Amino acid sequence: MVAVIAAVLFALALLIDLAGISLGSVLTPTNLLTAGLLCVALHLAGIGTNRPTWRRPAWRGRRR
Template sequence: MFAYIAAGIFGFALLLDLFDTDLGAPDLFSPGTLSLAGLLCLALYLAGVGRAPGSGGGGRWRGRRPGRG
C-alpha cells in the first residue's frame, strides 16, 4: 500500500515540476518536499510496515516444493 502511495506522490511531484507550479503553497507542494514524502512511504514499505498480519513473504512456498519426491 505504501508503495502505491509513494508512486502517486512521486507522480504528483513530477507533474508539479514539469508544469513549474506550486499551487499557491510553495512550502507544502514543492517537488523537494513531495520527494521526501515519497521516499518516506517507500522506506516504510520496504521496512514491512502496513503488511497484513501473517504475511511473512512467500507464503505460497511453505513446506515441500512441488515435484520433489
C-alpha cells in the first residue's frame, strides 16, 4: 500500500515538473519526491504490508 502511495507521489511530482505548475512553496516537485522516497523507505522496511512481522522461532518444530 505504501509503495502505491509512493508511485502516485512520484507521478504527481513528474506532472507538476513537466507542466511547470506553481502550487506555492509547500507543494513542490522536490517535496513530493522526498515524500515518495519516504514511502519507498517505509515499504522496504516492511511497514504497510499485510504480512505479520513476527515469525515462529526456528528451533521449535512444526506441528505434524
